[in-house]
Amino acid sequence: MLNDLLLWVFSLTPPAVSLHGHLTRQEIENKLSELDQVKRELIRTLRLYKFAGLEKTEEDIAQINHDLEINEQHCHLLRFSLNFLADSDSCNTHELAAVYFETIGDKTRLNLLELSESLKYQDNPLGVLTLFNDYVYEPEMFAASIIWLLRGGVQPDKIVSSGLFHHYFLSRL
Numbered sequence: 001m002l003n004d005l006l007l008w009v010f011s012l013t014p015p016a017v018s019l020h021g022h023l024t025r026q027e028i029e030n031k032l033s034e035l036d037q038v039k040r041e042l043i044r045t046l047r048l049y050k051f052a053g054l055e056k057t058e059e060d061i062a063q064i065n066h067d068l069e070i071n072e073q074h075c076h077l078l079r080f081s082l083n084f085l086a087d088s089d090s091c092n093t094h095e096l097a098a099v100y101f102e103t104i105g106d107k108t109r110l111n112l113l114e115l116s117e118s119l120k121y122q123d124n125p126l127g128v129l130t131l132f133n134d135y136v137y138e139p140e141m142f143a144a145s146i147i148w149l150l151r152g153g154v155q156p157d158k159i160v161s162s163g164l165f166h167h168y169f170l171s172r173l
Contacts, residue, residue, distance in 0.1 A: 023081060024090040032078045039071050111144035116151075125152030129162050136171040 042064050049056040085091055122128055125148070132145040149159055159165070 022090045022092055023085075023096065025082065025085050026089075028078050028081050028085070032075060032082075035071055035075050035078070039068065039075075042068050042071065108140040108143045108147075111141045112147050115141075115144050115148050119148065122152075125149050125154050126158065129154075129159070129164065132164060133167050136168045142168055 046061070046064055048054050049061065081091075081096060084096055119125075119128065129149065132142065132149075135142040135145055146159065146164075150156070
């Protein structure tokens, strides 16, 4: 399940499996180990390009740097997950996501308060989901909109299948 979650983050399709479930400390540690090996391999390839005179293009180097950036983002989330699991061996993925979103900065909290006040009479949070596409260039406001949807009772699978995250990540490429 962890693999599916991480693979989905930068893909254009919904996850092949449900994102509901539990993550264990062992799963997270194993995935961190895998990502560490991938990172070492990417760095080794960059060094070979630089020092061994391998033929390279700017596109090759840009792709490796992009892969390193994605790798680091995944590692950041997994390290956060390990810290979250400090007192237990497993956790619910929804609980983990809620806590992760709660650790974000003050600007996002202010945006969330503003959004909550503006949309307090909205009975169906899914009805305004597509409006949040306008926030893809404002990460704090985008994060606040996702938190607002989750607090409004929208299931994470519905948010995922809406394409909102895909739109956000595509705007970052």
